[in-house]
Amino acid sequence: MLPVGLGMTRETAHKVAAGRGAGFALPGGATIRIINTLGSQVVATWAFPQPLNGEYMSMEHTRIHAKNSRPQAGTVFYTNRHRPVLEMTVDSSPRVHDWYLAACNQQRYELLGHEGPHASCEDNLHDALAAFDHQLAIVPCPLNLFENVSFMFGAPMEIKSPVSMPGDDVYLRAHLDCVVVLSSCPQDILETNGPDRTPSDIEVEVTLPA
Numbered sequence: 040m041l042p043v044g045l046g047m048t049r050e051t052a053h054k055v056a057a058g059r060g061a062g063f064a065l066p067g068g069a070t071i072r073i074i075n076t077l078g079s080q081v082v083a084t085w086a087f088p089q090p091l092n093g094e095y096m097s098m099e100h101t102r103i104h105a106k107n108s109r110p111q112a113g114t115v116f117y118t119n120r121h122r123p124v125l126e127m128t129v130d131s132s133p134r135v136h137d138w139y140l141a142a143c144n145q146q147r148y149e150l151l152g153h154e155g156p157h158a159s160c161e162d163n164l165h166d167a168l169a170a171f172d173h174q175l176a177i178v179p180c181p182l183n184l185f186e187n188v189s190f191m192f193g194a195p196m197e198i199k200s201p202v203s204m205p206g207d208d209v210y211l212r213a214h215l216d217c218v219v220v221l222s223s224c225p226q227d228i229l230e231t232n233g234p235d236r237t238p239s240d241i242e243v244e245v246t247l248p249a
């Protein structure tokens with residue numbers, strides 16, 4: 040998938056294939072809409088202000104400002120330098136998202152018993168940023184849209200199937216020029232992406248500022 044940049048049509052539609060990732064260059068004021076086509080897909084989401092220089096959307100820094108236990112419409116996401124980079128302006132889903140869990144990677148799948156290479160959100164992120172000639176020294180914690188992680192004080196943390204419905208969507212508005220990376224999580228061992236453990240395509244719309 041080609042990055043989206045200035046000079047293109049005002050609104051563009053894209054598809055991120057099941058288990059794959061893509062990067063989108065957004066000018067400040069642009070909005071990216073992430074549509075959970077089948078309703079059961081978790082979407083790992085990152086943002087990196089332009090120019091790419093080590094600054095990244097940080098869940099740890101965001102939680103300081105959000106003063107909330109989970110993201111929701113109105114949440115502003117901050118970078119590791121405490122600058123607002125994205126804002127969730129609309130959320131038609133049941134508002135169940137995660138911002139605590141690390142992205143899946145090769146080692147995670149091996150620990151779950153998988154043998155051999157396995158696609159991962161971490162690899163999808165690296166591949167997407169390679170299209171922008173950028174390499175990450177660390178992988179930030181993603182915003183895991185639609186991921187249903189139960190945290191109950193004194194009880195074990197549990198990853199459950201998403202409660203979102205087909206067509207549920209989230210709008211993220213860019214406060215800064217940035218690259219947003221989306222990964223349709225390839226998790227097919229746990230119920231992260233539903234009881235059938237099958238990743239699915241997601242649809243994306245980018246609207247540039249007038």
Ligand SMILES: [Zn+2]
Pocket residue numbers: 083142143159160161223224225226
């Ligand atoms: Zn993943």
